[in-house]
Amino acid sequence: MKLLPRNSLVVFEICVTLLTNHFQMWFELHPLEPNNYLGLCENILQSEHTELCKFFASMHVNPEHYAWPLLSSAFSEVFSEANWLYLWDNILSAPPYYQIFIVVAY
Numbered sequence: 001m002k003l004l005p006r007n008s009l010v011v012f013e014i015c016v017t018l019l020t021n022h023f024q025m026w027f028e029l030h031p032l033e034p035n036n037y038l039g040l041c042e043n044i045l046q047s048e049h050t051e052l053c054k055f056f057a058s059m060h061v062n063p064e065h066y067a068w069p070l071l072s073s074a075f076s077e078v079f080s081e082a083n084w085l086y087l088w089d090n091i092l093s094a095p096p097y098y099q100i101f102i103v104v105a106y
Contacts, residue, residue: 014092021096037071037100038063044104067103078106 042063046053056066069077076084091099 017092034071038067040097040100041067041103044100048104070103070106071099075102075106 042053045056056062075087079087087102091102
């Protein structure tokens with residue numbers, strides 16, 4: 001990890017925390033997208049903003065188009081480095097479903 005190159009124990013703990021708490025369902029259908037996470041994004045969007053969900057459906061936009069790029073890049077393509085670090089500080093200290101809500105909110 002580039003951010004913590006000298007402390008391998010912290011890097012190991014962060015990786016294990018991510019794999020066991022935050023990405024535990026990502027690998028069920030590997031190498032395909034984690035449809036369970038994408039389905040959660042769609043369900044939250046449906047319950048919170050029905051009109052936007054209907055618009056996406058009419059334009060044939062599904063969670064693979066709007067949620068998977070954010071999740072697969074770990075939000076690094078849409079946030080500056082400083083904001084990305086703030087975001088991941090919150091993701092690591094929040095419940096595992098927090099990142100799903102960030103995707104839908106973004």
